Amino acid sequence: MTWCAFLGDEVSAAGFRLAGVEVFQPGPEEVAALLDRLWDQVQLILISAELAALLPQGRLQAAQLADWPLVLIVPDVRGRCSVPDPAAALRRQLGLGE
DSSP states (O other), X not given: OEEEEEESOHHHHHHHHHTTOEEEOOOTTTHHHHHHHHTTXXXXXXXXXXXXXXXXXXXXXXXXXXXXXXXXXXXXTXXXXXXXXXXXXXXXXXXXXX
16 A cells, blocks of 8 residues: 555656655546545545645545545645635634634
């Protein structure tokens, strides 16, 4: 069993590969299928914010709430897509401006 997999762009993938992480660079239509395939094979799934945005919202939330494997969204190195900030969303919902 692989301990960690990264799904994202080639620039970020190069860094993760140097750290010994198994990397994948799926196309937009392959992200959900790859996530499903890796589900029982790895302990930690790191997915770039850009690819996470391509997943259906319900699927992404279910993956993050699951006990196993741990699924984390990492910032997009190119800055094209930001990482979701649950704390900021909660503050907005409560009317506690930033």
